[in-house]
Amino acid sequence: MTETAAFPPAPFDSAASAARAVRALVAGGVTDVVIAPGSRSAPLAYALAEAEAAGLVRLHVRIDERSGAFTALGLALGGQRAAAIVTTSGTAAGELLPAVMEANHAAVPLVVVTADRPGELRGTGANQTTVQPNLFGVHVRAGLDLEAGEEPGSLIGEALRTALGRPVDGLATQPPGPVHLNLGFRDPLVPDGASADGSELSAPAGSVPSIPAGSVPSSVVDARPTVDRRSTASAFRTVGNATVVVAGHGAGELAAVFAAHLGLPLLAEPSSNARFGSSAIAPYRLLLEHIGPAITRVVTFGRPTLSRPVTALLARSDVEHALYLPEPVSWFDEGRRPERIIDNLPELIDFAGPGKHGWLRSWREAGAMAEAAIQVLLADEDRITGLHVADAVWEHTDGNLVLGSSNPIRDVDLVASTDWHPLEVFANRGLAGIDGTISTATGVALAAGIPTRVLLGDLTFLHDVGGLLLGSGEPQPDLHIVVLNDGGGGIFGLLEHGAESTTARYGAAVERLFGTPHTVDIAALAAAYGLRYERATTLTELDTAMERPIVGRSILEVRADRSTLRDLHARIRRAVADALVL
Secondary structure, three states: OOOOOOOOOOOOOHHHHHHHHHHHHHHOOOOEEEEOOOOOOHHHHHHHHHHHHOOOOEEEEOOOHHHHHHHHHHHHHHHOOOEEEEEOOOHHHHOOHHHHHHHHHHOOOEEEEEEEOOHHHOOOOOOOOOOOOOOOHHHOOEEEEEOOOOOOHHHHHHHHHHHOOOOOOOOOOOOOOOEEEEEEOOOOOOOOOOOOOHHHOOOOOOOOOOOOOOOOOHHHHOOOOOOOHHHHHHHHHOOOOOEEEEEOEOOOHHHHHHHHHHOOOEEEOHHHOOOOOOOEOOOHHHHHHHHHHHOOEEEEEOEOOOOHHHHHHHHOOOOEEEEEOOOOOOOOOOOOOOOEEEOOHHHHHHHHOOOOOOHHHHHHHHHHHHHHHHHHHHHOOOOOOHHHHHHHHHHHOOEEEEEOOOHHHHHHHHHOOOOOOOEEEEOOOOOOOOOOHHHHHHHHHHHHOOOEEEEEEHHHHHHOHHHHOOOOOOOOOOEEEEEEEOOOOHHHHHOHHHHHOOOOOOHHHHHHHHHOOOOOOHHHHHHHHOOEEEEEOOHHHHHHHHHOOOOOEEEEEEEOOHHHHHHHHHHHHHHHHHHHOO
């Protein structure tokens, strides 16, 4: 097992480090800050909310980082002083490049502040993590990469003087221009260290023949199990090899064949394109909280990015972990992760071993109990939720399905069945940004002329609304755009910030900075761009809309209530826990 890099304890937690960074910005003369919603940048958001309440800065919230960066550019131009743009990690940072280029050539003091993962997570394949230091190259006057917890004040002060074209340490001055501050933050990302909603937490911690070549064997697609609670409970207590297969983004059909052949539970994300067959467990991330401690070994195909329970499982020191990499990948640096890298199937089969007696059956039975509990609860809901929409989209889509980031892909991950049907799933999980999803779906639909459905949230839709514009005479895709509209950023209600939203101190700030509410008329947007539009207000209307053939471009809007989302997921967790009773 490869030794991983160690990082010494940091002098400041994320909240304290962010507060010092904001004080340094204010001390350097920054009075206007544009911020886009994001989780990794949350410590800065809370610190900026405090600064605004104290009258030290004006905050401007934008859901589109590209637009936000140009807004900051305009503030710097109009105010003739430095202005800042703050974003989370990943593609959010890349969206800033056009404004940075303009600021460089126009000599505008634009302060670009990007949040980043801490050093120990870089180069490991962690979600929304890329190489952000030196991201803007020659277009910035100076770049600062500050490790999580380090004192930021003096370094930020120097960077601001550089942005304003003032001398630093006796060096010759440069023209004013943009500077890049890349600030690392570790969990917790909220001021009081509140944990995320329980749905995203994990609990504490012979010879085998080779896989036959060819199509998926019939054993992969057999019937669902009947439930025997006693045998399920005993299997989790049985001593022996307890291996699971995790199929992350891009894993492919091989993961399903591998798991079925060895009799191992398969925990497959939707964009793995392996979520089918006798080994696939649908609500696996909820089961990990209860039966995850029994796991002793993990085999991973692809790159898992969706859930904290899986991340926690892969980080456990008491679990042996192998990552199947038959060829190099770009998303991690060797030596940065503790698992064993295996590039051939015989060695991988030897590592995994066959499932112990009753192991797969017990996972399937627990999964069936959890699925039934979820469906009963959803049937009793008096309003359409994102989970209803995800279920309908999955069941009624054959061909291409594109899933937007944030809640939609996670909703599908929770409720999508494992029955096989002709479906290929696409998602931008390289950096898991919400940008460009409409355009991505358009390209997917045009590539082979296959009717395509895309499920995305309202902010993801609005972020790429320009992707609806196709020039006269351009090829038109067959594309059905399903917009789950909850009037803002619903995913933050399921993270740490959902707890903060109920506090007197941060409640209003959380809704503004993370919820980012809006009242955009999607029907009017559809008309403006020439797309057919309909709205589903009942499950019957939703199913009817899903059953129509996809011809040309159209938008289906389904409205949901964001304010009840956290409670819904808490009730689902309780229902699953009550159903298992192992």
